[in-house]
Structure formats: structure tokens, C-alpha cells
Amino acid sequence: MAPSEKPTKTATKARRVVKLPVPAEAHTPSVALAVVPSKPEADQHGDLRRSDVDEWGRSAKSRDLARRIYGPLYRSWHRVEWDGLDKIPSHGGALLVSNHAGAIPGDAPAIMHGIEEEIGRPVYGLADEMFKRLPIAGTLWARTGGVLAHPDNAYRLLREQQQLALVFPEGTKGTGKYYRDRYQLRRFGRGGFVQIAMRAGVPIVPIAVVGAEEAMPILWKNTPLAKMLGLPYAPITANMLAFAALGPLGALLPLPAKIKIRVLDPVSFDVEPDQPRYSRSLVMDESEHIRQHIQDALLDMLRDRKSVWFG
Amino acid sequence: MGKRVLITGLGTFWGSRLAQALEADPNVDVIVGLDRNAPDVPLARTEYVRSDESYSILSRIVKAARIDTIVHTFLVMDSTQMSSRQIHEINVIGTMNLFAAASASASTVRNVVVKSSTLVYGAHPKDPVWFSEETRRAAGPVQMVERSLLEVESYVRDFAVDNPQIVVAMLRFSNVLGPDITTPLAKALDLPLVPRMFGFDPRFQFVHETDVVRAILFVLEREIQGTFNVAGDGLLPWSEVAALCGKRTIPLSPWGLGLLSAPIRRLGIELPPELIDLLRHGRGVDNRRLKQRGFAYNFTSAETVTDFVGSLRVGAMTAATGAAYQYERDVEQFFRHSPAVVNPD
Numbered sequence: 001m002a003p004s005e006k007p008t009k010t011a012t013k014a015r016r017v018v019k020l021p022v023p024a025e026a027h028t029p030s031v032a033l034a035v036v037p038s039k040p041e042a043d044q045h046g047d048l049r050r051s052d053v054d055e056w057g058r059s060a061k062s063r064d065l066a067r068r069i070y071g072p073l074y075r076s077w078h079r080v081e082w083d084g085l086d087k088i089p090s091h092g093g094a095l096l097v098s099n100h101a102g103a104i105p106g107d108a109p110a111i112m113h114g115i116e117e118e119i120g121r122p123v124y125g126l127a128d129e130m131f132k133r134l135p136i137a138g139t140l141w142a143r144t145g146g147v148l149a150h151p152d153n154a155y156r157l158l159r160e161q162q163q164l165a166l167v168f169p170e171g172t173k174g175t176g177k178y179y180r181d182r183y184q185l186r187r188f189g190r191g192g193f194v195q196i197a198m199r200a201g202v203p204i205v206p207i208a209v210v211g212a213e214e215a216m217p218i219l220w221k222n223t224p225l226a227k228m229l230g231l232p233y234a235p236i237t238a239n240m241l242a243f244a245a246l247g248p249l250g251a252l253l254p255l256p257a258k259i260k261i262r263v264l265d266p267v268s269f270d271v272e273p274d275q276p277r278y279s280r281s282l283v284m285d286e287s288e289h290i291r292q293h294i295q296d297a298l299l300d301m302l303r304d305r306k307s308v309w310f311g
Numbered sequence: 312m313g314k315r316v317l318i319t320g321l322g323t324f325w326g327s328r329l330a331q332a333l334e335a336d337p338n339v340d341v342i343v344g345l346d347r348n349a350p351d352v353p354l355a356r357t358e359y360v361r362s363d364e365s366y367s368i369l370s371r372i373v374k375a376a377r378i379d380t381i382v383h384t385f386l387v388m389d390s391t392q393m394s395s396r397q398i399h400e401i402n403v404i405g406t407m408n409l410f411a412a413a414s415a416s417a418s419t420v421r422n423v424v425v426k427s428s429t430l431v432y433g434a435h436p437k438d439p440v441w442f443s444e445e446t447r448r449a450a451g452p453v454q455m456v457e458r459s460l461l462e463v464e465s466y467v468r469d470f471a472v473d474n475p476q477i478v479v480a481m482l483r484f485s486n487v488l489g490p491d492i493t494t495p496l497a498k499a500l501d502l503p504l505v506p507r508m509f510g511f512d513p514r515f516q517f518v519h520e521t522d523v524v525r526a527i528l529f530v531l532e533r534e535i536q537g538t539f540n541v542a543g544d545g546l547l548p549w550s551e552v553a554a555l556c557g558k559r560t561i562p563l564s565p566w567g568l569g570l571l572s573a574p575i576r577r578l579g580i581e582l583p584p585e586l587i588d589l590l591r592h593g594r595g596v597d598n599r600r601l602k603q604r605g606f607a608y609n610f611t612s613a614e615t616v617t618d619f620v621g622s623l624r625v626g627a628m629t630a631a632t633g634a635a636y637q638y639e640r641d642v643e644q645f646f647r648h649s650p651a652v653v654n655p656d
Contacts, residue, residue: 048613051551055595056440057514132436132592135510135565152439152446 056124056157057142063122066144070113077256078211080110081311084263085118088205093158094266095197096123096166098207099185099294100174102216103237104252107209110259111166112145124157126167130232151196158200159273169193169287172232179217179238183210183302185295191280191287194269198283201273203266206290208297211259214308215239258311262297313340315419317378319409320385321359322348324492325426328524329382330357336528343376345369346385349638356647359638364405370412373420380422381413382527386463388428388456389495391581395455402459403466410470413477422534424527425467425481429540429596431460432483434588440514440546441597444483444538454585471536480530485542485596486589488615489520490622495586501623502580505553506590509562513593514546519610519618529606539604540596543612549590555616556623565591 053059074080088094096115098107112123126149131141147153149167157163168174169188177186197204218235226234243250267290271278305311316333320326321344333339334355342357344350350359362368364385372378385405387398406425413420432442437449452458464481471479486496499506518541526541553560564571568587575582598608610618646652 048555048611048617049547049551050554051548053514053548053551055514055546057548129436135508137510139510139512148437148439150437150439152441152443156441 053143056145056147056153057139058122058124058145058147059143060122062140062143063116063145067113067116070109074110074113077254078106078110078215078259079311080114080259080261082114082118082261082263085114087263087266088115088119088121088164089203089266090119090121091162093162093200093202094164095154095158095193095200095202095204096164096207097193097204097290097294098166098168098209099183099298100168100170101177101182101209101213102175102254103218103233103235104216104254105168105175105212106215106254106259107212107261108166108168110209110212111207111261114261115164121164123164123166126154126165128171133230151192151199154196155200158196158202162202167193169291176218176221176233176235178221179213179219182213182217183298185291185298188287188291191283194283194286194290195278198269198271198278199273199275203268204290205266206264206294206297208262208264208294208301209259210262210298210301210305211257211308214257215254215259217255257308260301260305260311262301264293264297267293313338314380314422315339315341315376315378316343316380316382317373317376318342318344318357318382318384319405320346320383321350321357322346323385324520325384325523326350327352327354328520329384329527330354332524332528333357341376341378343372343378345372349640351636351638353636359643364401364408366408366411369408370415373412373418374415377419379419380531381409381420381424382531383409383423383425384527386426386428386460388430388460390454390456390583390585391495398456399459402456403462406463406466410466414470414474420477422478422531423470423480424531425463425479426523426527427464427467427481427483428460429483429485429542429594430454430457430585431464432594432596433457434513434585434592434594436592438592438594441595442540443597444540444600454583454588456583456585478534478536480535481538482526482530482601483538483540483596484523484526485516485518485540485594487520487523488517488619490618492520495581495583497619498581499586500552500556500558500619503558504561505556505558506563506580506582507549507553507560508587508590509565511565511591512548512550513589513591514548514595515552515589515593515612516542516546516595517610517612517615517619518542518608519615522608522610522615525609526601526606529601529604533604535604537600539601540598541601542596542598543608543610543615544598545612546593546595547612547616549593552616555613556620563587563590 052061098111100107108125112125115123124145124147126147129148131146132138132148154165157165170186173186217238219238220236222234239253239255240251242255243253316339318326318330321330326344327350330342330344333342334357344357344359345362347363386402433448435449452461467481487494488497
């Protein structure tokens with residue numbers, strides 16, 4: 001946690017509205033970190049090391065800086081509000097699974113920032129290799145906690161190091177959907193995330209996020225252009241039009257939609273970990289169950305939402 | 312009865328290093344070293360045979376010297392050293408002939424160790440952070456050296472399946488650094504400005520040259536079977552490696568490097584394509600399987616780099632003073648076989 005980060009008025013407000021208070025000890029990062037059993041190997045030789053980049057490419061300092069830069073956006077722009085933050089385990093591995101939306105999805109940084117600030121545990125964001133192909137962006141992504149969503153990576157993070165990993169099973173199918181399809185969950189991949197959690201013997205914590213859809217809604221997409229650029233989609237988004245005066249920067253600045261995050265009850269699996277494979281039907285059942293659970297929570301949250309901007 | 316060892320690539324760094332280490336082992340009776348080039352270190356009892364990789368010579372030597380252990384170190388990992396045709400001849404054809412000779416009828420061979428490389432995993436954005444010995448490459452091989460090493464490994468696997476009575480170990484070594492060995496990576500770190508790929512800062516893993524020799528001796532001694540990654544603990548970002556070496560970096564363009572490689576080579580900077588891939592994506596391998604068999608590394612990745620840095624600093628001073636050893640056939644024959652030489656024992 002950034003010691004220099006003084007909570008502003010809005011920050012205290014954002015924290016006050018957390019409905020279920022987090023146990024006091026969970027706020028101390030040292031407590032949460034102390035239970036991580038194996039330190040990443042690269043960190044054991046601290047005296048020789050010149051940087052704090054761990055084996056995953058994450059740097060606590062870079063992550064700290066990213067939180068300081070993103071903090072105002074989190075507190076004042078999206079005014080992120082959590083519900084059920086205490087359901088995020090304060091120790092042990094867990095796979096966080098959330099819906100994914102917005103051309104540049106705002107849900108990932110909001111979830112990672114919130115958990116790191118409130119619970120003091122690092123969160124590794126699993127994503128496909130698109131970032132790793134890009135110069136600069138790929139390095140920044142890795143330094144701030146991005147890890148390739150490879151089964152071996154997930155297993156080592158969750159099983160051997162008992163970390164928190166965040167995954168969006170919809171992938172780009174979720175982020176690339178049109179505004180008219182908002183809050184309609186796409187297919188949850190092929191259930192790989194369930195299989196990973198089963199193999200690692202960790203619970204899945206489903207998370208429902210409302211607001212990211214409206215922060216960067218896709219109005220129009222050009223497929224040939226996307227193919228040419230090697231991107232999953234090349235959209236015109238609402239914020240591009242709204243912030244046209246800012247030029248290219250306007251494409252990056254999301255609309256100030258209120259983001260609400262609800263953590264659902266963790267799902268544990270009654271199977272032996274470390275198996276080479278699991279029953280396909282069991283995996284698909286659990287995957288569909290979790291997807292339905294998040295979909296129901298989203299509809300429930302939308303029913304209560306009075307305003308896109310004020311929640 | 313002690314071991315009768317055949318080493319391929321005696322003229323290379325690894326072959327001569329291993330021969331020196333094996334000479335100190337009283338359980339090794341005979342050491343025969345093959346190469347086209349003479350060894351450049353003094354050897355007390357290793358027999359050097361100048362030969363190429365052709366089958367007839369290999370099978371005759373194996374038979375005549377009743378070889379029971381083969382250490383295959385003669386695999387080229389650096390594409391700047393020779394043409395792709397030569398690399399193919401040495402790596403693929405040489406391995407094929409060696410195994411053909413070792414599996415001839417009434418062969419006395421019962422233990423084979425092959426020194427492969429983690430190059431066989433490639434370097435790709437879809438790579439996991441740590442490759443285990445079983446992890447498959449994310450994409451097909453593009454670089455010629457990688458392709459030839461994959462072919463070599465398939466010969467090794469076939470040989471192990473066809474000859475279940477022979478103990479076959481294959482060691483995949485990560486990036487080697489050390490005070491004595493010269494690799495493309497060591498050369499890159501010795502440049503006044505260390506090249507890096509613009510916008511990329513991948514993580515590298517290193518293994519110390521002494522740990523390489525120790526690992527080969529370890530599997531030889533215990534007659535361990537199987538495939539093992541050999542690499543130090545921990546991954547270091549390339550920028551940190553350069554910083555540990557006290558060097559500034561110079562960015563290379565991530566696009567169009569193929570076109571730039573010729574002018575870059577003119578400047579005396581040799582960046583093989585497999586190193587360029589590594590500068591973009593890096594590579595980590597899981598070293599726990601060999602550790603589980605009881606092997607302990609002397610150096611982590613960071614310690615390897617630190618030790619290498621020390622030798623970089625004094626390198627300029629020692630290069631001029633150390634008199635290079637030169638193999639002279641007649642002189643060696645005199646020392647080993649002339650009745651005039653008084654053995655200190």
C-alpha cells in the first residue's frame with residue numbers, strides 16, 4: 001500500500017460505503033503476505049538483485065506507482081463501490097472470476113486495485129498473449145501484475161504459491177461486444193478456469209461488475225481494420241466521441257460510469273486436486289453454474305441501479 | 312573395472328572441460344575424445360582422435376575402445392559460428408551416426424548423456440513462465456538451430472526406446488554464463504552498450520558453466536535416466552542483467568530486425584536470431600526435476616551473472632597474460648608414451 005497516499009474526501013467516502021466491513025487485521029498487508037508459504041524464487045537472493053521484479057514479471061514498486069496513478073480514477077471518476085469484499089480470502093490461493101466489459105475493460109484494474117488496497121494482497125491478472133506481443137504495453141502489463149493465462153502459470157500461482165489470480169473467462173468476446181448486448185454474458189470459454197481451480201485445489205470467487213459496460217461502450221466495430229492491426233477488435237466507442245476534444249487521449253479516458261462490484265459466495269469443488277483431467281461434464285456444469293450465478297447477480301444489481309452515473 | 316568414456320566435441324569448451332573433470336575420477340579408465348579441432352586445454356590421459364561425424368569412424372572407435380559411456384557434447388547451439396548446412400551436419404547427422412554406432416550389434420555402450428539446450432522450448436508470447444520437461448513448445452520452430460536440436464532430441468528419444476538396456480540422459484541447459492565460456496549472450500553483455508529490444512524487458516535465466524559440468528558428471532555418476540532442465544534458480548529482467556553488468560543499454564527496433572542484422576553484423580555485433588527471440592520474450596525453465604534427484608546448484612541466476620561480471624572486469628587484464636595452450640600431437644605423444652618421461656607416481 002502506498003504510504004504517501006492520503007485518503008481524500010471521496011476516498012473515505014468510497015471506503016465507507018463498503019457494506020460488509022473487512023476484518024481489521026486484513027488491512028495490514030504484512031499479515032496477509034506472511035501466510036504466502038513460498039516466496040517467489042527470484043526474491044530469495046535479495047542482496048544481489050537490483051530490481052524487485054518477481055518471476056511473473058510483477059514489480060511491487062511498479063504496481064504501487066500504477067495504483068497511485070489509477071487511484072484518482074478509481075475513487076473520483078468511477079467511485080468504485082464494493083459489496084462483499086470480506087468474501088475475498090485473506091490467505092490461501094483463490095481464482096477470482098468476473099464478467100468482462102468495455103472496449104478497454106475497466107473491470108480488471110478496478111478489481112485489482114480494490115483488493116490490493118483493501119486487503120493488501122497482490123492480485124495477478126491472467127490474460128491472453130496479446131499484451132505480450134506489444135512493445136512497452138506488454139512490459140507495463142507484466143510489471144503491474146499481468147500474467148499469461150497458461151494452465152502451468154495458473155497452477156504455480158494458485159497451488160504452489162497460494163496467490164490470488166483474476167481471470168475473465170469471456171475473454172475478448174466479453175469486451176468486444178456491442179453496447180446493445182451489455183450485461184449479457186458470453187460463453188465462459190471452454191471451462192478451463194474451473195479445471196484450473198480444481199487442479200490447484202482452490203476455490204473460485206465469482207465477482208459481478210456493473211459499470212464497466214457504460215465506461216467504454218462499443219458503438220461500431222471494423223473487422224478488416226482489426227485484422228490489419230492484429231487486434232481482437234477495432235471499435236468506435238462512446239467515450240471517443242464524448243472526449244473527441246482530447247484527441248487520441250480521449251480514446252483512453254473512460255466515461256465516468258459508477259462502478260459497483262459485488263463479490264459472490266466462493267465456490268469450492270469436491271474433487272481431488274492435482275488430477276491430470278476432470279470429468280468434462282462436471283467442469284461444464286460448474287462453469288455454467290458460475291456463469292449463471294454472475295448473470296443473476298448482474299441483473300439483480302441492474303434492477304437496483306437508479307443511474308448509470310450515480311449508481 | 313572402470314568406465315570407458317567417449318566424449319564428442321573434445322575441441323569445444325564443454326568437451327575439454329568434461330575431459331579434465333573425468334581425468335580426476337579414478338573410476339574412469341579410458342577417456343577418448345573426438346573432434347575435428349584439437350583441444351585447447353592441457354589433458355593428461357585423454358586420447359584425442361581427430362575425426363569428423365561420419366558413421367564408419369564412430370562405430371570403429373566405439374568397438375575398438377570398448378566404449379561403455381558416451382557423452383555427446385558436440386551440438387552447436389550458436390548459429391553465428393557456422394552455416395546452417397554445417398550445423399545440420401554436426402547436430403543432426405552427427406547424432407544419428409553416433410547413435411547408430413552405439414546401437415550396433417554387440418555394442419558395449421550402456422550409458423549415454425546428451426547435452427541439449429532449452430532452445431528446444433523456443434521463445435514465444437504464448438510460453439508459460441516456467442517450462443517443465445514435459446511442456447510442449449507454444450509454436451513450431453522457426454530458427455534453424457532450434458529445428459536441428461529438436462531433430463537431435465527425437466533421435467535421442469528413439470534411441471532410448473529402441474535400446475531399453477542403455478541408460479539415456481538428456482540435459483537441457485539454459486543460458487550459460489561464466490568466467491571462461493564465450494556465448495552470444497556473453498558477447499552481447501561485453502559490448503559497451505548492451506542491446507535490448509525496444510519496449511521489451513523479458514526475464515532471463517542463467518546457469519553457471521561449472522554447474523553445467525557438475526550436472527553432466529552428476530547424471531553420469533549415478534547413471535540417471537530421463538530428460539532434465541538445468542538452469543539456476545530465479546529469473547532476471549534483461550534490464551537488470553545489464554545493470555548488474557554495469558552496462559547501459561541500446562534499444563533495437565522490434566520491427567525489421569531481419570533487414571538490420573547484416574549492417575549490425577558489420578559493426579561486429581553478432582546477434583543470432585534465436586537470441587533476438589529471447590530478447591523479446593525471454594524463457595524460464597523449471598529446474599526442480601534434477602533437484603529432486605539430489606542435484607544442488609552452486610549458483611542461482613543472479614549469482615551466475617554476478618560471477619560473470621567479475622570476470623568481465625578482469626577480462627581485459629588477463630587476456631594478454633595467459634599463454635594459450637596449443638595441442639601438439641608429437642609433444643603429447645612424447646609425454647604419454649615415451650619411456651624417457653618419468654612418471655611422478
